[in-house]
Amino acid sequence: MGGGTEAGVAGQRPFPVSWDQFHRDCRALTWRLNEVGPFHAVIAITRGGLVPAAIVARELGLRVIDTICVASYAHDKQGELQVLKGVSEQTAALGGGTGKGLLIVDDLVDTGKTGRMVRDLLPDAHFATVYAKPKGKPLVDTFITEVSQDTWIFFPWDTGLTFQPPLKDGAA
Numbered sequence: 001m002g003g004g005t006e007a008g009v010a011g012q013r014p015f016p017v018s019w020d021q022f023h024r025d026c027r028a029l030t031w032r033l034n035e036v037g038p039f040h041a042v043i044a045i046t047r048g049g050l051v052p053a054a055i056v057a058r059e060l061g062l063r064v065i066d067t068i069c070v071a072s073y074a075h076d077k078q079g080e081l082q083v084l085k086g087v088s089e090q091t092a093a094l095g096g097g098t099g100k101g102l103l104i105v106d107d108l109v110d111t112g113k114t115g116r117m118v119r120d121l122l123p124d125a126h127f128a129t130v131y132a133k134p135k136g137k138p139l140v141d142t143f144i145t146e147v148s149q150d151t152w153i154f155f156p157w158d159t160g161l162t163f164q165p166p167l168k169d170g171a172a
């Protein structure tokens, strides 16, 4: 979380998420996905999608798990989106080449750039995220919590426990 400050990222509203909260939100997401499936396999969008994908796969009883490996943000700055690795031939075949019956999982959609890439690669797959910001929301089939576009979500794997100054001393 190198780009972060105590007040958040580049003036955005900080929205810290604990491990407990994240686990609860992933389980809530799975309740919804359970009504949509069944799915042949889960595809995690790395790296942020790995944690929710593990929880969702556990809850849905899925054991075929693949990844689409991408890089776009360096901390809080968005750069060119690079696909470092696509799904395996075996996973692609399970989805009939278009992704039908495959479940793609990511932690969030923000601008929707990653979601658009995912939709281009596997147009018939079901795309699920735990959190969604308004710009990216139209690209997602299922999500749990919407936050405003000027919110920066701090995930538990990017954060640690630190001292919080009292509100009267100017804490955000």
Ligand SMILES: O=P(O)(O)OC[C@H]1O[C@H](OP(=O)(O)OP(=O)(O)O)[C@H](O)[C@@H]1O
Pocket: 045, 046, 047, 048, 049, 070, 071, 072, 073, 074, 078, 106, 107, 108, 109, 110, 111, 112, 113, 114, 115, 136
């Ligand atoms: O909707 P977008 O504007 O494309 O942003 C959303 C994506 O950005 C983050 O990933 P990031 O590229 O930072 O990589 P990471 O998952 O490895 O942290 C997040 O995990 C999503 O995948």
Ligand SMILES: [Mg+2]
Pocket: 045, 046, 047, 048, 049, 106, 107
């Ligand atoms: Mg990501």
